[in-house]
Amino acid sequence: MQSRRARRLSGLLAAGALCLSGMATAGPAFATDRDDLVEQQEQQAAEIESLQSSLEGVDSDLQEIYLKTEETRGQVATAETELAIAQNELAAAERDQQAVAAQLEAAQAELENIEADIEQGEDDIEQARSNLAELGRAQYRGESTPSTVDMIVNANSTEDFLDSYASSEALNRAESSALTQAQQAVSRNETRAARQSDVEEQISNLKDQADALVEEKTEKEANAQNKKNELEELQASYEQQSAELESRKADFQASLDKTQSAYDDTAAAIAAIDEENARRAAAANNSGGGGGTVSTGSSWLIPVVPTPLYVTSPFGMRWYPITGGYWMHNGVDLRSTCGSPQYAPANGTVARVIPAAGNSTHGNQIYINLGTVNGHSWVVVTNHLSAFNVSVGQTVKQGDIIGYTGQTGDVTGCHAHMEVWRDGSVIDPMSLPGFTTY
Structure with a gap:
């Protein structure tokens, strides 16, 4: 019977250090999302149940020490996972914040360009109005285009008629061009004003998003720091419990x-x-x-x-x-x-x-x-x-x-x-x- 007992217990103390050194790194792999975290916690619960059975026959107070140590080891793994998730969420919030900031910067630059174009458009409209006003004053002074009949009656020769007719055509084109320019300038500014309104609304929405992301980032930073603090506390607790476990190995x-x-x-x-x-x-x-x-x-x-x-x-x-x-x-x-x-x-x-x-x-x-x-x-x-x-x-x-x-x-x-x-x-x-x- 003594030989059988010796076989069963051979190498126990030699293997103990290896067993204890492996505790800190053993356990489930890191989870990357919430579903993996739940699965990891369920796996840890099953491991604890299995450990409870494997300790059958050991004094209950010693079992409690070991199980508490193993439970803390599992909590360390969970805390590491939660910290990784919190850090990933913080990084995602920072990326979102940077993306919104870039969009906001682009929208503000576009708005500045639109405002400059509108200002230039106002100058164009004013110039077109000035041209039309000048043509109106010319007509008032009797410089308006004569009718074709008048040009025939008053012409001394065919050459006189052709010269008068060419002058009237040039004046008509000038009037038409001035009017067209005025209409186009007004139309362009109306389009710019509509785009200006859209961009201003976009900027308002982006600013709201930016404000929300600042708040979210602040929350994520605090959460990540809390998870880090929890992890450090658990690691310290685990080291203390492992030391106690080592000291009770003879028991x-x-x-x-x-x-x-x-x-x-x-x-x-x-x-x-x-x-x-x-x-x-x-x-x-x-x-x-x-x-x-x-x-x-x-x-x-x-x-x-x-x-x-x-x-x-x-x-x-x-x-x-x-x-x-x-x-x-x-x-x-x-x-x-x-x-x-x-x-x-x-x-x-x-x-x-x-x-x-x-x-x-x-x-x-x-x-x-x-x-x-x-x-x-x-x-x-x-x-x-x-x-x-x-x-x-x-x-x-x-x-x-x-x-x-x-x-x-x-x-x-x-x-x-x-x-x-x-x-x-x-x-x-x-x-x-x-x-x-x-």
Whole structure:
């Protein structure tokens, strides 16, 4: 037994430093958005649940130290993610602010150009008006264009008529040009005034956006700073907790030794039950009877909690996260809420009912002797119950309530711990028919 214990605990202290140094960098990858952050937090919750099961058998105060350290490590990772998100949001707000500032600058420059064009247009309109006024004064002075008849009557010759006619055409073109220029100048300024109104409205909207972005940026800056402060506080707390964890490593080792001793006691109790089963089977054979026989394909043995099952810690060798090294987990831990009924896995007899007082590792514990079935001695053990519903020597049928889920003993969360012993050795309950998972 000492050799087996040595194998299980070999290398624990040597591996401890590596385990602790990896805590600060281990964990989920950085999330980049809110959905990833939620997923990261859910993953951390599942990891804590798994750690609670992996610490089964360790004194509860030591478990609390370790779980608190791991919880803080997860909070550090979350805080790092939240800080990254806050910094990204701040950078986005700054980019938006810069973009709006550039748009505002361009709009203001356009407005200045429009105002200059309008001012020039006003000068053009004034000049056109002046030209038209001058033409009007010329007409008033009798310098207006004579009619064609007058030019024929008054002409002394054909050359005189052609000269007069050419002069009148030039004067008509001047009047028409002055009028056209005036109309075009007015039209251009009307268009510019409409664009001026649009740009002024755009500038007003951009200024509102800029004001809002300044406020948003200020808020984002404060949020990023708060996240940074939270992260620094969590990192300091994590370092302090890690140091405490390191200082208590010898206590964890002592707790493991106690757990191993409790497992040895369980194995000895099972061996005594197996001996009694063998004696009864031999007596039955001598009298012409025999042990029970069942079909190996039937659900003659069921879980202590209803299916489908959610395994929080499987059967088999498990890595011990505090001191390092591997040790044997004799049963399977199944998700079950506090106070939920647990059921007799098969027909049998209650062999032992052990209260938590004096059984600090396993807490409230029940042994159910299933007798000899198909030539093998079968015993089922369930630990950490909150209350019993059976007593020693009581006969139970499959499905009878034997107790209720709890967290007595060296555990930190409610769950069902089920062990299946066959001929003095533990087997994986999940390998049996009917043990289906989600």
